[in-house]
Amino acid sequence: MNKRPWTIGVDIGGSKIEIAHVDQLGAIQLKKAWPVAKHGDPYPIIETLVENIEKSLIGKSESPLGVGIGIAGQVDTNTGIVHFAPNLAWKSFPLGEELKKALNMPVVITNDVRAATWGEWQFGSAVDCNDFVCLFIGTGIGGGVVSGGRLLLGSNNGAGELGHLIVAKDGPICSCGNKGCVEAFAGGWALAAHAKKALAQNAEARVLWEALGPLSAKTVIQQFKHGDPIAKKIIEEAREALIAAAITIVHAFNPQRFILGGGLFHGLPEIKDWMHFGIKKNALPALAEKVEVLSSRLGLEAGVIGAATFAMKVLKKG
Amino acid sequence: MNKRPWTIGVDIGGSKIEIAHVDQLGAIQLKKAWPVAKHGDPYPIIETLVENIEKSLIGKSESPLGVGIGIAGQVDTNTGIVHFAPNLAWKSFPLGEELKKALNMPVVITNDVRAATWGEWQFGSAVDCNDFVCLFIGTGIGGGVVSGGRLLLGSNNGAGELGHLIVAKDGPICSCGNKGCVEAFAGGWALAAHAKKALAQNAEARVLWEALGPLSAKTVIQQFKHGDPIAKKIIEEAREALIAAAITIVHAFNPQRFILGGGLFHGLPEIKDWMHFGIKKNALPALAEKVEVLSSRLGLEAGVIGAATFAMKVLKKG
Numbered sequence: 001m002n003k004r005p006w007t008i009g010v011d012i013g014g015s016k017i018e019i020a021h022v023d024q025l026g027a028i029q030l031k032k033a034w035p036v037a038k039h040g041d042p043y044p045i046i047e048t049l050v051e052n053i054e055k056s057l058i059g060k061s062e063s064p065l066g067v068g069i070g071i072a073g074q075v076d077t078n079t080g081i082v083h084f085a086p087n088l089a090w091k092s093f094p095l096g097e098e099l100k101k102a103l104n105m106p107v108v109i110t111n112d113v114r115a116a117t118w119g120e121w122q123f124g125s126a127v128d129c130n131d132f133v134c135l136f137i138g139t140g141i142g143g144g145v146v147s148g149g150r151l152l153l154g155s156n157n158g159a160g161e162l163g164h165l166i167v168a169k170d171g172p173i174c175s176c177g178n179k180g181c182v183e184a185f186a187g188g189w190a191l192a193a194h195a196k197k198a199l200a201q202n203a204e205a206r207v208l209w210e211a212l213g214p215l216s217a218k219t220v221i222q223q224f225k226h227g228d229p230i231a232k233k234i235i236e237e238a239r240e241a242l243i244a245a246a247i248t249i250v251h252a253f254n255p256q257r258f259i260l261g262g263g264l265f266h267g268l269p270e271i272k273d274w275m276h277f278g279i280k281k282n283a284l285p286a287l288a289e290k291v292e293v294l295s296s297r298l299g300l301e302a303g304v305i306g307a308a309t310f311a312m313k314v315l316k317k318g
Numbered sequence: 319m320n321k322r323p324w325t326i327g328v329d330i331g332g333s334k335i336e337i338a339h340v341d342q343l344g345a346i347q348l349k350k351a352w353p354v355a356k357h358g359d360p361y362p363i364i365e366t367l368v369e370n371i372e373k374s375l376i377g378k379s380e381s382p383l384g385v386g387i388g389i390a391g392q393v394d395t396n397t398g399i400v401h402f403a404p405n406l407a408w409k410s411f412p413l414g415e416e417l418k419k420a421l422n423m424p425v426v427i428t429n430d431v432r433a434a435t436w437g438e439w440q441f442g443s444a445v446d447c448n449d450f451v452c453l454f455i456g457t458g459i460g461g462g463v464v465s466g467g468r469l470l471l472g473s474n475n476g477a478g479e480l481g482h483l484i485v486a487k488d489g490p491i492c493s494c495g496n497k498g499c500v501e502a503f504a505g506g507w508a509l510a511a512h513a514k515k516a517l518a519q520n521a522e523a524r525v526l527w528e529a530l531g532p533l534s535a536k537t538v539i540q541q542f543k544h545g546d547p548i549a550k551k552i553i554e555e556a557r558e559a560l561i562a563a564a565i566t567i568v569h570a571f572n573p574q575r576f577i578l579g580g581g582l583f584h585g586l587p588e589i590k591d592w593m594h595f596g597i598k599k600n601a602l603p604a605l606a607e608k609v610e611v612l613s614s615r616l617g618l619e620a621g622v623i624g625a626a627t628f629a630m631k632v633l634k635k636g
Contacts, residue, residue, distance in 0.1 A: 074604045083604060084604060130473075131472055131473035145570075147465065147470050147471075147472065147477065148468060148470065148471060150466060150468070152465050152466065152571070153465075153466060153572075154449060154465065154571055154572020154573065154605070155448075155449035155572055155573055155574035155608065156572060156574075156604065156605070156607075156608060157572070158572040158602070158604055158605040159465065159570065159571055159572040160570070160572075161569040161570070161572075161602060161605065162569070162570065164565075164566075164569040164602060165483075165566045165569060165570065166485055166562040166563075166565055166566050167484055167485070167486075167487050168485075168486055168487050168488065168498075169485050169486050169558055169559065169561075169562040170486070176602055177600065178565060178600050180486075180562075240487055241487065243487075244484040244487040244498075245484075247482075247484055247496060248482075248483045248484050248566065249570075251479040251480070251482040251483060252463075252477065252478070252479070252480065252483065252567075252570050252571075253470070253472055253477055253570075254471075254472020254473055254474065254475070254476040254477040254478075254479070255472065255473055256473035256474075282495065282496050284476070284479060284482060284494055286392045286401060286402060286474065286476055287472070287474070287476045287479065289474075290473065290474060
């Protein structure tokens with residue numbers, strides 16, 4: 001593979017870090033992932049990251065063009081500063097500069113969902129599409145929007161916070177402090193929190209659920225598939241919230257494609273049909289008519305592929 | 319004025335049509351408005367429009383470059399076809415072609431709120447701003463979005479349907495058939511409908527309100543200002559819905575300016591402060607920090623000025 005220009009893609013998530021060698025056609029050669037814990041001090045995490053990148057380069061005859069990082073949070077690509085990464089509790093950290101020093105190669109930092117959106121655009125479900133929205137449903141919910149052939153950034157690089165569209169102004173409290181964001185119904189953390197709350201009031205069900213191990217979004221989905229009534233109610237609320245958010249998104253951006261990804265989505269792929277039928281049935285007909293709802297083609301690799309190939313684009317320009 | 323190139327701007331609203339002569343600096347010379355009723359047959363309406371335009375041209379030494387029309391509904395600027403104008407009950411009508419024939423001059427058709435957004439961008443509250451959202455609150459609620467220096471169109475010219483962002487998935491039914499769109503709380507028709515419903519259950523209040531004349535959004539606002547408890551409740555619900563929509567808009571687009579206009583807004587300018595404080599208090603801090611909430615500088619003339627100057631841009635290019 002390394003005859004083609006290549007970069008290293010890094011996806012820094014809330015629970016794990018993933019690296020991959022990715023060529024300019026989006027093909028992955030080597031991949032490695034390890035867990036990460038929330039920790040206000042970024043240095044130990046970076047040390048492990050640098051070690052793993054250096055190890056991955058041993059024996060390579062050709063050097064990568066650089067490193068592309070996608071990280072959940074508010075990021076400035078121009079300066080490489082991570083303004084706020086809530087999952088890791090990092091604030092105003094010069095990630096780009098620190099990694100560049102440690103690795104002695106160019107580093108490009110972007111937001112993780114924006115990186116994944118870029119990946120889908122170049123090599124995934126949005127190839128040749130100029131108007132699409134990606135919605136990544138995982139522990140949190142994030143989005144990326146391409147409109148008129150351009151990735152929307154917004155006035156300070158924060159466009160596409162689609163997990164925090166308010167779908168029920170009197171709904172449950174979200175991690176952001178608002179009431180009724182779609183994430184507060186359908187993000188992984190919310191599924192687990194709603195189950196915990198329901199089980200606190202139902203000793204019988206609690207015994208059943210406790211036998212399944214630690215409570216998580218996965219447990220809720222598993223129980224939903226087994227027909228458990230508590231899980232059913234939680235997922236039905238999540239479904240309605242996701243449909244409302246989908247309609248809001250269609251009305252705001254009028255996309256041609258609506259692309260779904262993220263760990264929770266891949267665990268509950270029924271979401272695709274729910275959103276498809278919800279949009280077709282209830283969005284404004286002129287806008288709903290032509291929307292296609294699709295799964296992310298790159299799946300859980302969208303993050304690393306997107307981070308790597310976005311970096312390649314930036315570095316080739318420079 | 320007519321030494322500068324000029325066009326005729328037309329704003330076709332749900333209850334009136336307005337025309338104006340507008341020069342390339344956005345200055346209005348002549349203005350005329352007349353009422354219009356919902357009517358599936360567009361021809362009588364167009365006849366009156368043509369007559370009024372021709373009358374306005376009598377004695378003019380220099381001809382306009384053409385006519386720019388802004389109309390509420392789904393419109394295709396390239397073909398001049400009005401796909402759907404709900405307020406007038408027009409469907410698939412070739413407005414551009416018909417007017418061009420009748421007037422013997424170029425005609426450019428666009429959506430009314432997009433025209434007004436263009437007007438604010440060129441001559442109003444959004445001059446020199448590359449990332450802003452206009453929200454026009456009238457009988458209905460519409461929006462226009464400029465992101466990264468470009469007016470968002472979406473995949474089939476329908477981006478910015480901001481009246482139909484869902485803020486309460488179990489809320490009141492909207493004109494579009496969904497539940498809980500912001501328009502179903504805060505559009506002029508909704509204020510009147512909520513008041514009608516509340517008064518049906520309250521004979522005493524009904525007598526009081528009936529003395530004020532026919533029930534409309536204006537009556538509700540007037541009663542709100544007089545401290546009437548029914549009006550207060552309706553406006554408070556509208557305020558909460560508008561704040562939720564504002565937060566959703568900030569999270570979706572990350573605008574630098576948030577510009578408010580429309581008849582209902584100009585009758586209840588407190589909305590500006592409500593939205594300002596709602597965004598600052600509850601939107602994600604990194605996005606809320608720099609947003610400025612402003613009134614439309616062109617006010618109720620944004621529509622004709624925008625339609626006229628948008629046409630000028632298109633015609634000068636052609």
